Amino acid sequence: MFLTLVRRDLALIARSPALWMPVMFFVMVAALFPFAVGPDARLLGRIAPGVVWVAALLAALLPVETLVAPDLEDGTLDQLASRGVAMEIVAAARIVAHWLGFTVPLLAALPIAAILVGMDVATGQRLALALLIGTPALAALAVVAAALTAGLRGGGALAGLIILPLALPILIFGVGAAVPGALKLLAAASLVAVAIAPFAAAAAMKQD
Amino acid sequence: MPPVSAEPLVATDLACRRGDRLLFENLSFQVEPGGALHLEGPNGSGKSSLLRLLAGLLTPAGGSIAGGGARGFLGHDVALKPRMRLIAELSHWARFDYGIDRLPAAMAAMNVIALADLPCQHLSSGQRRRAGLARVLASGADLWLLDEPTAGLDTASAALLATAMAAHRAAGGMIVTAVHGDIGLADPQRLRLG
Numbered sequence: 001m002f003l004t005l006v007r008r009d010l011a012l013i014a015r016s017p018a019l020w021m022p023v024m025f026f027v028m029v030a031a032l033f034p035f036a037v038g039p040d041a042r043l044l045g046r047i048a049p050g051v052v053w054v055a056a057l058l059a060a061l062l063p064v065e066t067l068v069a070p071d072l073e074d075g076t077l078d079q080l081a082s083r084g085v086a087m088e089i090v091a092a093a094r095i096v097a098h099w100l101g102f103t104v105p106l107l108a109a110l111p112i113a114a115i116l117v118g119m120d121v122a123t124g125q126r127l128a129l130a131l132l133i134g135t136p137a138l139a140a141l142a143v144v145a146a147a148l149t150a151g152l153r154g155g156g157a158l159a160g161l162i163i164l165p166l167a168l169p170i171l172i173f174g175v176g177a178a179v180p181g182a183l184k185l186l187a188a189a190s191l192v193a194v195a196i197a198p199f200a201a202a203a204a205m206k207q208d
Numbered sequence: 209m210p211p212v213s214a215e216p217l218v219a220t221d222l223a224c225r226r227g228d229r230l231l232f233e234n235l236s237f238q239v240e241p242g243g244a245l246h247l248e249g250p251n252g253s254g255k256s257s258l259l260r261l262l263a264g265l266l267t268p269a270g271g272s273i274a275g276g277g278a279r280g281f282l283g284h285d286v287a288l289k290p291r292m293r294l295i296a297e298l299s300h301w302a303r304f305d306y307g308i309d310r311l312p313a314a315m316a317a318m319n320v321i322a323l324a325d326l327p328c329q330h331l332s333s334g335q336r337r338r339a340g341l342a343r344v345l346a347s348g349a350d351l352w353l354l355d356e357p358t359a360g361l362d363t364a365s366a367a368l369l370a371t372a373m374a375a376h377r378a379a380g381g382m383i384v385t386a387v388h389g390d391i392g393l394a395d396p397q398r399l400r401l402g
Contacts, residue, residue: 001304008300015291075285079343082263082281082353083304 001085002093009097018066022059023105029055030113041118048117049127050175055113056131057167060102060138064163065156067098067146068205077205087202091143095197099139107131123178130177130186134170137190140197141166147204166193214350215275216240217262217382223270224257231257232401233270239382241350244373244396247386253402255386256283259353262384276382277350284355286340290329294320294339297328298346305347314345317372319365334360338368345372352376354385366391 033051114124145162149155173186223233231254239245247255260266263281288297302311315321318338358366370392
């Protein structure tokens with residue numbers, strides 16, 4: 001059942017016209033930074049991981065309005081609930097699908113972004129690993145915020161305000177991936193977020 | 209077709225509160241296998257809320273609901289994704305209900321086979337409703353909970369629905385429906401709200 005839900009969510013993401021938007025956004029942000037801070041290669045190299053992380057965070061946030069709200073409005077959640085499917089499972093499946101839907105293209109676009117901000121290969125590889133560990137948490141937080149704001153007008157902006165402070169630990173440990181032990185802390189923070197998120201999102205998705 | 213072994217649906221002293229408003233209380237009824245219950249009452253009297261209670265989508269403010277077997281719910285929203293083809297949507301839900309082998313018959317019964325390859329965004333509201341009903345038919349649920357099932361249906365489609373409901377009851381299934389007017393249910397129990 002879980003796999004059916006994930007497959008279905010991925011099929012919907014694949015059909016969505018907004019599929020490439022987060023990745024385009026990610027690359028655009030990475031491309032903008034050299035213009036903004038100037039062509040100082042040393043400075044760019046130093047802030048590059050931070051730039052990529054912020055871009056990834058924003059990319060995870062971009063589709064937040066389409067994560068839960070449409071299912072609430074068109075009766076999909078009703079259909080699932082009337083079949084006795086736990087909302088926790090629905091939320092967990094949504095997190096997995098959202099993560100796959102934005103991380104895979106993101107990692108594919110990472111080399112391009114890395115070149116744009118002048119990152120060397122070793123840093124790029126470390127960053128890819130950190131992204132792989134940290135992005136599940138971003139997906140989880142996005143789904144929680146989407147569930148909390150579903151049905152509200154202008155929910156997307158509010159979702160951003162909910163996620164950004166919660167994403168701080170991920171950002172801090174993700175950017176500091178070069179420091180020994182940071183990856184482990186990143187993994188811990190990510191695990192906590194992913195473990196709690198399905199329950200938090202489900203509590204918001206249950207209507208009464 | 210539903211199993212004949214379904215327990216009767218028994219509601220005891222149900223109460224439903226939406227916000228501050230008490231919609232109804234002390235509502236008791238029973239629907240036997242093969243039976244049908246017709247909910248009547250003015251707009252806002254709690255017909256849809258009662259169906260949602262029975263479907264497990266709301267928690268009653270009081271009382272209890274027992275029996276009735278598996279639910280097939282069709283509300284106002286038909287839950288069809290605009291960009292997906294109809295057959296993909298119905299197959300998805302049928303897989304959920306382990307009813308993929310029942311799907312062709314259900315689609316034929318509601319006359320949606322010709323629409324199978326259309327994206328759902330191109331369906332009219334009557335066609336979407338027929339598709340939603342086909343999903344209920346294919347679910348193999350014992351208890352059909354239909355909220356205004358004939359809304360937007362033409363007479364031919366309404367007759368198809370009446371035939372399908374009669375077959376469901378003949379096989380021991382139960383139906384609870386909220387409608388204004390007659391939808392071709394033979395000899396239903398009636399429950400007036402509001």
